[in-house]
Amino acid sequence: MSYSVEKSEEQWKAELGEEKYRILRQKGTEYPHTGKYNLHFENGTYCCGACGEPLFESNSKFESHCGWPSFDESLPGKIEYVKDTSHGMLRVEILCAKCGGHLGHVFNDGPTPTGIRYCVNSLSLDFRKK
Secondary structure, three states: OOOOOOOOOHHHHHHHHHHHHHHOOOOOOOOOOOOOOOOOOOEEEEEOOOOOOEEEEEHEEEOOOOOOEEEEOOOOOOOEEEEEEHHHHEEEEEEOOOOOOEEEEEOOOOOOOOOEEEEOHEEEEEEEOO
Protein backbone atom coordinates (compact mmCIF):
# COMPACT_ATOMS: atom_id res chain seq x y z
CA MET A 1 0.00 0.00 0.00
CA SER A 2 1.19 3.52 -0.75
CA TYR A 3 0.85 6.23 1.91
CA SER A 4 1.30 9.99 1.76
CA VAL A 5 3.85 9.71 4.60
CA GLU A 6 6.54 7.19 3.74
CA LYS A 7 9.87 6.74 5.51
CA SER A 8 12.55 4.08 5.63
CA GLU A 9 12.46 1.63 8.52
CA GLU A 10 15.64 3.27 9.85
CA GLN A 11 13.90 6.68 9.87
CA TRP A 12 10.85 5.26 11.68
CA LYS A 13 13.08 3.55 14.28
CA ALA A 14 15.02 6.75 14.94
CA GLU A 15 11.88 8.89 15.23
CA LEU A 16 9.64 6.53 17.18
CA GLY A 17 11.98 4.78 19.58
CA GLU A 18 11.98 1.06 20.31
CA GLU A 19 8.52 0.52 21.87
CA LYS A 20 6.51 2.82 19.60
CA TYR A 21 8.32 1.30 16.60
CA ARG A 22 7.41 -2.22 17.79
CA ILE A 23 3.72 -1.28 18.04
CA LEU A 24 3.28 1.07 15.07
CA ARG A 25 5.59 -0.50 12.48
CA GLN A 26 5.85 -4.16 13.58
CA LYS A 27 2.17 -4.60 14.54
CA GLY A 28 2.88 -5.20 18.22
CA THR A 29 0.49 -4.89 21.15
CA GLU A 30 1.05 -3.26 24.50
CA TYR A 31 0.04 -5.04 27.69
CA PRO A 32 -3.57 -4.35 28.72
CA HIS A 33 -4.23 -1.69 31.39
CA THR A 34 -0.74 -0.18 30.93
CA GLY A 35 -1.26 2.51 28.29
CA LYS A 36 -1.47 6.16 29.26
CA TYR A 37 -4.66 6.73 27.23
CA ASN A 38 -6.61 3.71 28.52
CA LEU A 39 -8.39 5.71 31.26
CA HIS A 40 -7.79 9.13 29.71
CA PHE A 41 -10.95 11.19 29.13
CA GLU A 42 -9.91 14.78 28.41
CA ASN A 43 -11.55 16.82 25.66
CA GLY A 44 -9.51 16.79 22.44
CA THR A 45 -8.34 14.74 19.49
CA TYR A 46 -6.41 11.46 19.43
CA CYS A 47 -3.85 11.46 16.62
CA CYS A 48 -1.53 8.91 15.04
CA GLY A 49 1.56 8.47 17.21
CA ALA A 50 3.74 8.18 14.10
CA CYS A 51 2.60 10.97 11.77
CA GLY A 52 0.22 13.13 13.84
CA GLU A 53 -2.86 12.60 11.66
CA PRO A 54 -6.13 13.14 13.62
CA LEU A 55 -7.93 9.80 14.03
CA PHE A 56 -10.54 9.97 16.82
CA GLU A 57 -12.36 12.74 18.71
CA SER A 58 -12.58 12.41 22.49
CA ASN A 59 -16.39 12.27 22.40
CA SER A 60 -16.12 8.87 20.65
CA LYS A 61 -13.99 7.37 23.47
CA PHE A 62 -15.57 5.10 26.07
CA GLU A 63 -14.51 2.77 28.89
CA SER A 64 -14.77 -0.76 27.53
CA HIS A 65 -12.92 -2.46 30.41
CA CYS A 66 -10.77 -4.31 27.84
CA GLY A 67 -7.52 -2.62 28.92
CA TRP A 68 -6.91 -0.51 25.82
CA PRO A 69 -8.33 2.82 24.67
CA SER A 70 -11.69 2.22 22.96
CA PHE A 71 -13.59 4.38 20.51
CA ASP A 72 -16.95 3.86 18.81
CA GLU A 73 -16.25 6.03 15.76
CA SER A 74 -13.22 7.24 13.82
CA LEU A 75 -12.83 10.44 11.86
CA PRO A 76 -13.98 9.88 8.25
CA GLY A 77 -11.30 8.54 5.90
CA LYS A 78 -8.57 8.37 8.54
CA ILE A 79 -8.50 4.61 9.14
CA GLU A 80 -7.54 1.78 6.79
CA TYR A 81 -9.09 -1.65 7.45
CA VAL A 82 -7.14 -4.86 6.75
CA LYS A 83 -8.14 -8.51 7.22
CA ASP A 84 -5.92 -10.04 9.92
CA THR A 85 -5.68 -13.82 10.32
CA SER A 86 -2.68 -13.83 12.67
CA HIS A 87 -2.69 -15.81 15.93
CA GLY A 88 -5.33 -18.21 14.58
CA MET A 89 -8.05 -15.54 14.68
CA LEU A 90 -10.03 -13.61 12.11
CA ARG A 91 -9.92 -9.91 12.98
CA VAL A 92 -9.88 -6.53 11.28
CA GLU A 93 -6.66 -4.61 11.79
CA ILE A 94 -6.81 -0.81 11.78
CA LEU A 95 -4.03 1.31 10.32
CA CYS A 96 -3.48 5.05 9.98
CA ALA A 97 -4.54 5.82 6.41
CA LYS A 98 -1.82 8.48 6.12
CA CYS A 99 1.29 6.52 7.18
CA GLY A 100 0.17 2.89 7.57
CA GLY A 101 0.96 2.81 11.29
CA HIS A 102 -0.62 -0.11 13.17
CA LEU A 103 -3.24 1.16 15.62
CA GLY A 104 -4.97 -2.01 16.82
CA HIS A 105 -8.17 -3.78 15.76
CA VAL A 106 -11.86 -3.01 15.35
CA PHE A 107 -14.65 -5.25 16.65
CA ASN A 108 -18.43 -5.37 16.28
CA ASP A 109 -19.06 -5.73 20.02
CA GLY A 110 -19.25 -2.09 21.12
CA PRO A 111 -21.82 -1.14 23.77
CA THR A 112 -22.75 2.20 22.18
CA PRO A 113 -25.35 2.69 19.41
CA THR A 114 -22.66 2.29 16.70
CA GLY A 115 -21.97 -1.27 17.88
CA ILE A 116 -18.29 -0.67 17.02
CA ARG A 117 -15.24 -0.88 19.30
CA TYR A 118 -11.96 0.42 17.96
CA CYS A 119 -9.41 -1.16 20.31
CA VAL A 120 -6.25 0.95 20.04
CA ASN A 121 -2.77 0.79 21.57
CA SER A 122 -1.96 3.92 23.60
CA LEU A 123 1.53 3.92 22.07
CA SER A 124 -0.13 4.27 18.64
CA LEU A 125 -1.66 7.57 19.74
CA ASP A 126 -0.83 11.11 20.70
CA PHE A 127 -3.37 13.49 22.19
CA ARG A 128 -4.11 17.13 21.37
CA LYS A 129 -6.09 18.80 24.12
CA LYS A 130 -8.84 21.27 23.14
